[in-house]
Amino acid sequence: MSTDRLLIREWELGDAEEALQVYGADEVAHWLTPEWRPVNDTDAMRSVLHAWIESGPNLMPPAGRWAITRREDGQLVGGLSVKLLPPFEEDFELTWALRPDVWGQGYATEASRAITGWAFKQGIEEIFAVARPDNERAIAVARRLGMEWVGETEKYYDMTLQVFRLRPG
Numbered sequence: 001m002s003t004d005r006l007l008i009r010e011w012e013l014g015d016a017e018e019a020l021q022v023y024g025a026d027e028v029a030h031w032l033t034p035e036w037r038p039v040n041d042t043d044a045m046r047s048v049l050h051a052w053i054e055s056g057p058n059l060m061p062p063a064g065r066w067a068i069t070r071r072e073d074g075q076l077v078g079g080l081s082v083k084l085l086p087p088f089e090e091d092f093e094l095t096w097a098l099r100p101d102v103w104g105q106g107y108a109t110e111a112s113r114a115i116t117g118w119a120f121k122q123g124i125e126e127i128f129a130v131a132r133p134d135n136e137r138a139i140a141v142a143r144r145l146g147m148e149w150v151g152e153t154e155k156y157y158d159m160t161l162q163v164f165r166l167r168p169g
């Protein structure tokens, strides 16, 4: 899937080094879900990618995990996922992570528009994003995407989260 500036594609094991610059960055890891274990080196990142790649075919679309690369220079700038929110696994959640040095250029918004457009074509009628109340950048992405604020809840991940929802159209 491509957008003006980005390519959204499946992960590859060869992405480990560049993916580490995304998921190994403290500024990113700090905001990931509580079960995320810190990834400190390329081998650890490769193991994570291996698990993501292996589990991919078992996920029910629109669930999935994708790498975001920049078309201009092929650099990997981040990752996106659509996954079922625990514990009930009824609602789909959109998550983003960008390499800190590319924050502030609209890549998360641009990639999310493409993936949510595709997700709605798979038959779902809503997609959620959850963010800790102090995750200002994530909340700003949700708002920029036109997501509606639904409320604050503790039902996901045992933490207080702001919930946003997007519907087609």
Ligand SMILES: CC(C)(COP(=O)(O)OP(=O)(O)OC[C@H]1O[C@@H](n2cnc3c(N)ncnc32)[C@H](O)[C@@H]1OP(=O)(O)O)[C@@H](O)C(=O)NCCC(=O)NCCS
Residues within 6 Å of the ligand: 027, 028, 029, 031, 032, 094, 095, 096, 097, 098, 099, 102, 103, 104, 105, 106, 107, 108, 109, 110, 130, 131, 135, 137, 138, 140, 141, 144
């Ligand atoms: C959440 C995260 C992906 C947001 O990244 P981001 O770069 O701030 O978000 P966007 O890609 O939408 O970029 C928006 C910024 O780019 C600017 N921008 C520039 N060109 C733009 C364009 N063409 N379109 C939209 N925005 C653009 C916007 O004005 C905005 O700038 P600001 O931050 O100075 O207000 C990033 O902070 C991150 O990886 N955080 C850690 C992980 C995380 O918290 N994930 C969410 C929970 S799962």
